[in-house]
Amino acid sequence: MTAGVKALVFDVFGTVVDWRSGVARxxxxxxxxxxxxxxxxxxxxxxxxxxxxxxxxxxxxxRPFTRLDVLHSENLxxxxxxxxxxxxxVAEAELDHLNRAWHRLDPWPDSVAGLTRLKTRYIIAPLSNGNVALLLNMAKRAGLPWDAILGAEVAQAYKPSPAAYLNTAAILGLRPEEVMLCAAHNGDLAAARSTGFLTGFIPRPMEHGAGQTKDLAPAQDxxxxxxxFGALADAMGCGGG
Incomplete structure (x- = not known):
């Protein structure tokens, strides 16, 4: 039952945006x-x-909490x-520009319209390992209509640590059972469920390209x-479809 849900929070990399194609481009x-x-x-x-x-x-x-932009830079x-x-x-500015590819990812074709419908009835926000600046720049470029932008440094925790979910609910002033995580990753949903969140699975079978073999189907009920996201909006009782 989802009657008590007040907020939908979203995994972003892979669920809302196509990271692989964007970074490759x-x-x-x-x-x-x-x-x-x-x-x-x-x-x-x-x-x-x-x-x-x-x-x-x-x-x-x-190591102490370190925002994702820094981790991405080290990994690059x-x-x-x-x-x-x-x-x-390589010039520092050139490396920085490439590192910020993660700020310039394209949404999946259904993401913006679906989020816009969901926003009419629910609080919508990212629950992402991305940092605030990354998610803000991404949202401005892609037109993602978040009500709030909660980067990992706000929660001071990276998924799937329980604190990432529980601190996000607390920041929104909600109990865990009033929040639904929407994600394309079964592991993320399992971690969220263990903290009391409700769960919504939206498969993204091209996240890892044509040969993807994981997260093609729900692993739990x-x-x-x-x-x-359009079908998600339908399921959550949001009009405009």
């Missing part, structure tokens, strides 16, 4: 300029593979070294399963 001219012979999508995948290990150092307490330099380019030989 931004990386392509950089790779060509510096003679790195790798497919831009493969480069995006390599950069993304360092995402969870970097956050795990924060989650485990091995490591991936460039893996491909034979010393980042010290999530409270809502919808093929896209």
């Amino acid at each position: 931004e990386a392509a001219p950089f790779l060509a300029k510096h003679g790195i012979a790798v497919d831009p999508a493969a480069f995006a995948d390599a950069w993304r593979r360092r995402y969870q290990p970097a956050m795990e150092a924060v989650r485990s307490g091995a 330099e490591a991936v460039l070294r893996d491909h034979g380019l010393d980042p010290a030989t 999530w409270d809502v399963v919808a093929p896209d």
Whole structure:
């Protein structure tokens, strides 16, 4: 039952926006300029593979909370070294521009219209590992109609740590059972459910490209399963479809 839900919060990378295509698009001219012979999508995948290990150092307490822009920058330099380019030989402004590719990602085709419908009835906000500046810039560029932008540094925790969910609910002045996480990732939803959140699964079968093999179907009996944000709005009783 979803009758008591007051806020819908969203995973962003993969659920709301297409990170892989956006990062590949931004990386392509950089790779060509510096003679790195790798497919831009493969480069995006390599950069993304360092995402969870970097956050795990924060989650485990091995390093203090560090915003995602900084982690992305460190990971970018490591991936460039893996491909034979010393980042010290690249202008800082050029590296920074590429690192901010994550600020310039495109929404999935149904995201803006679906969020706009959901906003008529619910508080909508990101519950993302992204930092506030990243999510703000992304929203301005993509037209994402958030009611609030709650980056990970607001919660001071990275998903799937329970604090990431519980602190977000507290910031919104809501009980966990009044909040639904909407995500394309079963693991994220499982972590949210364990803290008392309701859950909505929206598969994004092209998040990792045509060969994607995970998160193609719900792994549990999530409270809502919808093929896209329009269907999610229908399921949540929002008009305008």
